Structure formats: C-alpha cells, structure tokens
Amino acid sequence: MSLRLSTVILPVDRWHEGGRAKWQRAEELGFHTAYTYDHLSWRTFRDGPWFGALPTLTAAATATERLRLGTLVTSPNFRHPVTLAKELMSLDDVSGGRLTLGIGAGGNGFDATALGQEAWTPRERADRFAEFVPLLDRLLTEGAVTQDGDFYAAVEARNIPGCVQRPRLPFVVAATGPRGLRLAARHGQAWVTTGDPKLFEEGTPQQSDEALRGQIAKLGAACDAIGRDVAELDKVLLTAFTPDRSTMLDSVDAFVDFAGRQREIGFTEIALHWPIPDSDFAADQDVFERIATEGLAQLG
Numbered sequence: 202m203s204l205r206l207s208t209v210i211l212p213v214d215r216w217h218e219g220g221r222a223k224w225q226r227a228e229e230l231g232f233h234t235a236y237t238y239d240h241l242s243w244r245t246f247r248d249g250p251w252f253g254a255l256p257t258l259t260a261a262a263t264a265t266e267r268l269r270l271g272t273l274v275t276s277p278n279f280r281h282p283v284t285l286a287k288e289l290m291s292l293d294d295v296s297g298g299r300l301t302l303g304i305g306a307g308g309n310g311f312d313a314t315a316l317g318q319e320a321w322t323p324r325e326r327a328d329r330f331a332e333f334v335p336l337l338d339r340l341l342t343e344g345a346v347t348q349d350g351d352f353y354a355a356v357e358a359r360n361i362p363g364c365v366q367r368p369r370l371p372f373v374v375a376a377t378g379p380r381g382l383r384l385a386a387r388h389g390q391a392w393v394t395t396g397d398p399k400l401f402e403e404g405t406p407q408q409s410d411e412a413l414r415g416q417i418a419k420l421g422a423a424c425d426a427i428g429r430d431v432a433e434l435d436k437v438l439l440t441a442f443t444p445d446r447s448t449m450l451d452s453v454d455a456f457v458d459f460a461g462r463q464r465e466i467g468f469t470e471i472a473l474h475w476p477i478p479d480s481d482f483a484a485d486q487d488v489f490e491r492i493a494t495e496g497l498a499q500l501g
Contacts, residue, residue: 204464206497207234207472209273209439211243211482212252216260220252223475224261228268230493234301235261236273236472239280241312245481255288262296269299273393273439273472274375276307277329279316283358286340289370290360298365303393304337305375306330327380328352334374334384341369373437377416379423386423391435391470395442406445410462413438417467437470438463441482450476450484456492457499464500 208227214220227235239254258270270292275285293300306326307313314320321329332350339346341364346355364370371390376382377397385392397404397412404412417436424431440446449459450473460471473492476484 203469204460204497204500205233205470206231206460206493207236207269207437207470208232208475208493209236209238209472210475211246211477212237212254212257213246213250213477215250216252216257220257221260221264224268225264227475228265230490232268232493233470234269234271234472236271236301236303239272239275239303241279241315243311247311255292258300259292259295262292262299267299269301270296271301271373272303273373274303274305276305277326277333277352278307278313280333282333282337282340282353283355286337286358286360290341290364293364293366293370296365298370300366300370301373301391302370303373303375304334305393306381327378331380331384334372334388338369338372338388373435377419379419382420382423383426385420385434386427386429386431389434391437392420393437393439393472395439398442400444401442404444406443406462409443409445410466413463413466413468435469436467437472438468439472441474450489450492452488453491453495453499456496460496460500 210223210227214223224235237254237257242251254272261270289300289302309320329352332352336348336350336353336355340355340358340360344361345357345359347357348355372388373391373393374381374385374389375393376385377394394416396409400409400412421431440449445459449455463471474482476482476486476489
C-alpha cells in the first residue's frame with residue numbers, strides 16, 4: 202500500500218513575513234497536500250496571531266502550482282453550508298482544482314461560542330453535522346439548491362459553474378463515532394482521525410495502534426452497510442495527538458518506524474504539523490525537511 206505525506210501549516214504568520222515562504226517550501230519539499238486549521242483561534246495560539254483559513258488558502262493557491270491545499274478541518278461551529286459552498290467553489294477555481302475540504306463536527310472551547318451561541322452538546326454537534334454535510338454536498342454538485350432543514354436552509358442557492366473538480370472537490374470527513382463514520386462512508390472521498398483522545402496523556406504507542414485499527418474497522422463496517430468498498434476512501438492520520446507525538450519527529454528513523462506502523466494499519470496519508478518553535482508543534486526544522494524528502498523513500 203502506498204503512503205502519502207502531507208503537512209499542516211497553521212495560519213500564524215503574516216503572509217509577507219514568512220507565511221508565503223512556508224507554503225512555497227512545502228511544495229518544494231514534495232508534500233502531497235498542505236492543510237491549515239479552519240478556526241477563529243486555537244488553544245495555546247489563542248492570544249497570538251491567527252489568520253483566516255480560506256483567505257490563507259487562496260493566497261497559497263496563487264503562490265504554488267502543484268501542491269494540493271485543504272482545511273483540516275472545517276466545522277459547523279461558525280460556518281453555514283450556503284456561504285461556505287460559494288467560497289469553496291471559488292477557491293477550487295483559483296487553485297485550478299487543487300482544493301480538498303477536511304470537515305468535522307467541531308468541538309467545544311477555543312472558538313466554538315465565538316458567535317454568541319451556547320456550547321453545543323456532543324449530540325447537538327452530531328445532529329448539525331448530519332445535516333451540514335449532505336447539504337454542502339448538494340450545494341457543490343447541483344446548480345441550484347432549495348432545502349429547509351432543522352438547522353440549515355437554502356433557498357435557490359446557486360453555485361454556477363460548479364467546482365473545477367467533478368462532480369465536486371473531495372471531502373475528508375473527520376469522524377470516530379457511528380454517525381460521523383456513516384457520513385464519511387456516504388459522502389467522503391477520505392476519512393481523517395487524530396487517534397483515540399483517551400490515550401493522549403498516558404497511552405502507549407501500541408495501545409494507540411490498536412485503537413486506530415479499531416477505528417478503521419468501524420469505518421469498514423459503515424461502508425459495508427451501504428455497499429461501498431472501504432478501499433475507495435483514503436485514510437488520513439493527523440499526527441501530534443497520539444502517544445508517540447514527542448518522539449516521531451526526532452529523527453528520520455523514528456519517523457520511518459512510526460509511518461511503517463501506520464501504513465500496516467491501513468493509513469494512506471500522514472499529515473505532519475509544520476514546526477513552530479516554542480509551541481506544541483516544536484520540532485527541528487532540518488530533521489522535518491529530511492523526513493519530507495527522505496522518509497517515504499526509506500520506508501520502501
């Protein structure tokens with residue numbers, strides 16, 4: 202099974218003071234996709250610079266030629282399917298069909314209540330997500346959409362001429378629960394996970410690998426239930442949230458060991474955070490770049 206390597210560039214740099222250079226360097230290093238978080242603020246970066254995801258990706262589209270671009274992930278916390286679809290269609294056009302949408306149900310904290318709403322329960326988030334994804338799918342594939350749902354409405358919402366990518370740009374659906382996995386099976390071209398959060402602090406790499414195997418098995422069951430081959434979906438692991446997060450970027454050999462295990466589990470893409478000094482994503486830049494250029498070749 203082949204394995205792709207991607208990166209996540211957080212939108213913390215002014216575009217003309219290092220921002221553009223990172224995206225161009227990601228292309229030079231040969232990453233498959235460069236993603237960014239679609240948040241209004243995020244955890245330890247909350248009181249520092251943080252720019253919008255879609256404007257950043259639009260700028261990156263004009264500064265690169267081959268690199269795929271994407272969100273990891275967009276959520277209903279502050280997005281509406283109608284306006285989001287228009288922006289995604291436009292960005293897919295600007296990028297020449299290089300856009301991927303990572304999409305998830307969202308969580309609490311950070312920016313989840315930035316628009317003044319009460320924090321949603323997990324069930325409320327799942328309910329909204331279950332309506333958000335199918336409506337967004339329609340908006341990106343049909344010329345005009347009218348729909349009146351429990352949470353979202355569209356009235357003759359038009360997206361003409363549609364996406365460059367047909368029938369629409371690909372969805373990477375973030376999910377671990379049964380409802381989200383069903384959405385991934387039905388609407389996703391890929392599925393993404395960060396692993397089992399219960400193992401983040403005290404779990405072992407072996408426990409994490411077993412949990413990831415279990416998640417992929419559940420994705421397979423969700424696909425079987427609708428007659429879809431799970432092999433049609435790419436499986437993406439967003440790193441830095443599993444027990445071996447502190448060692449996997451220590452050396453090329455450490456990464457090769459980690460990546461080999463994930464490939465054996467069934468992942469087809471690994472996303473590494475671009476190093477940010479003095480943060481949760483601190484790493485040696487030279488080692489990171491060697492991993493980008495040598496890691497998969499050593500994996501064989």
